[in-house]
Amino acid sequence: MRQIILDTETTGLEAHLGHRIIEFAGLEMVNRKLTGRYLHLYMHPERQIDPDAERVHGISLDFLADKPKFAQVADELAAFLRDAELIIHNAPFDLGFLNAEFDRVGLPRANALCNGVIDTLAMARDLFPGKRNNLDALCDRFEIDRANRVFHGALIDCELLAEVYLAMTRGQDSLAMDIDMETPRQDALTGLAFERKPLRVLPASEAELAEHAAYLDTLDKAAKGACIWRSLAPADPTEGSA
Template sequence: MRQIILDTETTGLDPQQGHRIIEFAGLEMVGRKLTGKHLHLYIHPERAIDPDAQRVHGISLEFLEGKPVFAKVASEIADFLRDAELIIHNAPFDVGFLNAEFAKVGLPPVRELCANVIDTLAEARDMFPGKRNSLDALCDRFEIDRSNRTLHGALVDCELLSEVYLWMTRGQESLAMDIDVDVPGAQAGQDLTFERKPLMVKPADEAELAEHQAYLDALDKAVKGSCIWRAREAPAPTEG
């Protein structure tokens, strides 16, 4: 499925109070690989930027002079997102702003426009309960270099989030495959039954076991603790 890593920067915290999007960034990912296709826009908000927000992202109204207003780029953004699965850190924030902006120009909300929305903040809280799960914290946890991130910027945050998402979802690649089998003499729609031979079980050798332990050590380091597979491998306690 086509996925879009998405982030926005805004004039403030609440679109219901008239705050607007001033930066949009989206990176396309297909098959867990960035394709190089992206959309990055600066947008004039037609209003002032809150000082607290400007301290976070560093974008001034003077910088945005001459940039297009949202109505001029709304269709471009909607077309880029259409039918994709969105990956967003703290999705309710960005989706809320996009919905408010789309409504102003008569476009459908995000949930109707896109196939799905994944909130990496919610997923991180499930994976690491009780720990800090900001984008910075997750980059530190997975040892992702964020030295180029001095301020919050939509494009650099998308690049970091793409790496965080891949770390968080390692091992979740689909094992399902659609296979067309050409059997001589078979007719269309014919129910074919194949005799299954007993599966051969080949135990891992010492080198493979050592490689497995090294991989678990790397996972322990990434989560700064003991990964779930350590708990599964630990012998069950005996009674008495």
């Protein structure tokens, strides 16, 4: 399956009030692995940037002075998104801006171009109700390094969101999970050599085990019997955790 992890930065918060996209970033992932293909664009918004927005992303109108307008990159962006499943944190926000931009140039909306949308914010709220679920909080929760994140940049956020998505869907805990621990490899996006450190295994705490047991009780009630997990789980709940 082809997926695009994407993020945008904008001149403000309301697409319906004429705010525009000034940065787009998307990373291509196929079968849960980054392919190394990505699209990163800066665009001149043809309007002022709200000061509050600029303080968040650090992008000034002076920086964008020589950048293309959205209409000049719209076809390239649409081709990149076409037929992919989109992975977005707070999807209604980014889709609202993308759809408004595509409307201006007479192209199909992002929802029509893509093959479905996964909103990782909605996913996180289901997994962690009542907790902070912004990207920073999720990175902290899954122990994802965000040391290089100075501004709220779209490309950096895509890299972090890829890690968060894989962690939340439990297919693998890192983009580098399948890499030989002994052999240096290259990062799929940057091409820089890196060496995978051994993964740290954290056993569940007593509180987490109790919360898990309570959740299984709700499954038992819904199934009107013992859920399948209880038949698979070891008698000792800490077995295999260290």
